[in-house]
Amino acid sequence: MKKGLFPTNKFINLTTPFYYYDTVLLKATLESLKQETSKHNIEAHYAVKANANDRILNIIAKEGFGADCVSGNEIKAALNAGFPASKIVFAGVGKDDWEINYALENNIFCFNCESIPEIEIINELAHKQQKIASIALRINPNVKADTHHYITTGVAENKFGINLSDLEKVIDVVKKQANIKLIGLHFHIGSQILEMNNFKSLCTRINEIQQWMLDQKIVIKNINVGGGLGINYQQPNENPIPNFKDYINVITQHLTLQPHQQLHIEPGRSIVAQCGSLIAKVLYIKEGTHTKFAILNAGMTELIRPALYQAYHLIENITSEEEMEKYDIVGPICESSDVFAKGMEINRAKRGDLVALRSAGAYGEVMASRYNLRPYPTVYLTEDFQ
Ligand code: LLP
Secondary structure, three states: OOHHHOOHHHHOOOOOOEEEEOHHHHHHHHHHHHHHHHHOOEEEEEEHHHOOOHHHHHHHHHOOOEEEEOOHHHHHHHHHHOOOHHHEEEOOOOOOHHHHHHHHHOOOOEEEEOOHHHHHHHHHHHHHOOOOEEEEEEEEOOOOOOOOHHHEOOOOOOOOOEEHHHHHHHHHHHHOOOOEEEEEEEOOOEOOEOOHHHHHHHHHHHHHHHHHHHHOOOOOOEEEOOOOEOOOOOOOOOOOOOOHHHHHHHHHHHOOOOOOOEEEEOOOHHHHHHHEEEEEEEEEEEEOOOOEEEEEOOOOOOOOHHHHHOOOOOEEEOOOOOOEEEEEEEOOOOOOOOEEEEEEEEEOOOOOOEEEEOOOOOOOHHHOOOHHHOOOOEEEEHHHHO
């Protein structure tokens, strides 16, 4: 076990649970992504929903990335962190009027639109502000992603996007809106995708749509293929940085861009997941009938992914080097689903040990709740211990 990853001796006196972000790893990850995107002149918009911590956002903004936001407050957080408005895209199936107005006031790059009524409202609000809103149509490409059904988004049954069969109708509506300019097509097929063929299928579908657009003589400046690249939850130590190279290669090899088209991506998880861990304390070891429970002072309120998606997070006892033992590792919340892992092997645990729930930098802190009136977890970055 690589205990060297954590400044464990500095953790000992801190109040738990807390999130720890390894910003050295974050910066190396950003560097790796930048290397691949710059080779192909791709604009990456970090999906703020994955981790909206202000200091994390700041680090990502400094590297020159854009932001993909899904609420007015995410736009606010992105602007505060230093993302330029000209690189902010605003997605979401239910944008409220104040959020649209706020985005218009700040002259964001593009609204990713999902329905006719939404486009009409954006047009109306843009007219009131005497502005032209740039929009992309989020198209539901009906491409399957091999991931958990709660986080697939691009098949016909999902609420997301405009169905292909409605595209012509939507474009007719767009043409009639004086304060709307169509600048792009947007896609997103799901999250935690490790099967590169899924992205290939998406590209093939986009090529077909582009051909149809060409036949209609509709010029589209931007193609946004969304996010979704997965990470290795099983082996975070061996795979700290996702394989951006294969991901970008599959897209650039299979997507046929028209001359002067700009390609955009919206990675979230792949940038921040591996740099984050939830650090918790073992409260009790309880002997069950069939199993031993390690009861932590963190639960689904701090990290909901295992309870919500049956997601796997590797757990390490970072203060013990004793023999490995199997535990059901659970939280203190009054819900039977408040279980992090069943039969997970960790170094023999006792009251007071610290455990790290790994790969928790994405959709961890942001999804924390105050259920049972628990406080939000505190946060430390590498630089807090230097
Ligand atoms: N773009 C759009 C339009 C999205 O809906 C999402 C994520 C992303 C980009 C970023 O996707 P990523 O690169 O992070 O896969 N809470 C779930 C994940 C929900 C993802 C929602 N959309 C989880 O914990 O697994």
